[in-house]
Amino acid sequence: MFSSVITADTVSGLRMNTLGDGIFHTVTWLSVLLGLWLLYSRITEARRAVWGSTVLWGWILSGWGWFNLVEGLLDHEILGLHHVRSGPHQVAWDMGFLAIGVIFILGGTTIARRATPIRDETAHLQAME
Template identity: 65%
Template sequence: MATTTGEARAGTAQPASLQLPGIVLGVGLGGFVDGILLHQLLQWHHMLTSTNQDHIGVKYYNPKTVSGLEMNTVWDGIFHTVCWIAVLLGLAILYSRVTHSRRRVWTSRVLWGWVLVGWGLFNLVEGVLDHHILGIHHVYAGEGQVWWDIGFLVLGALLVAGGYLLQRSGRPFDPSAPTRREARRA
């Protein structure tokens, strides 16, 4: 914490150690929001609900049938497993990098900005890949589905931009530097 925001931007290296764990956490948490809200609560789609119109030839599992819903639920579970692993990995990286002031990191704009960037990146990658390139599902299938898919991408871009601005507005956070109180004790 020896540098000020101006000095960090003027050329001295700003600690970037919250960037990777924040982004990885954001990817996992963004995936959970998608899976819990859109797959489970609203039931707008599951992982394979548009494979009758996909671009790669995946077998169609109609979510309106018991066997189709079972297969979509299995793939939703695989999706949630990947999200869970991303959250655990993000927490592990964060824990390994933050050696002092662990409580303080959770109030850091830098960390939460990078989490929003990760969530936005999740939306952008998942939206382009699953909705547009593969076509295995859409945000809300049916008439106007392209607008729902585009809205998902716009939300992702806004999350990336907002998260980037939030982390830039935060104080540089060096997770390995002791606080003044910890330095006095040593």
């Protein structure tokens, strides 16, 4: 996680990088789980329709893109903590990572906005029963 600041060539440097990476991923996954719990706990009807909703998955894709874009700009470019792939073409790798984030944002937002809202999908499923 800190490979551009703290070398991973020594045991202590490797430990620090591993610790930073572990903390980062723990906070990230706890945030995802909290968001899913909040979503699940507020839904009272037709939970299956929500989890199968194109709107939900479109916004999840968009959120993933925003995460990549913000994390890439902050950690890779502004703070220089680490790069996607260090070496001779690290800027190209970092820009590719940011571009993928933008593609996810645009694609996810497009999917979510064109999809049928959850309320309509729930009504449709109830009408079919």
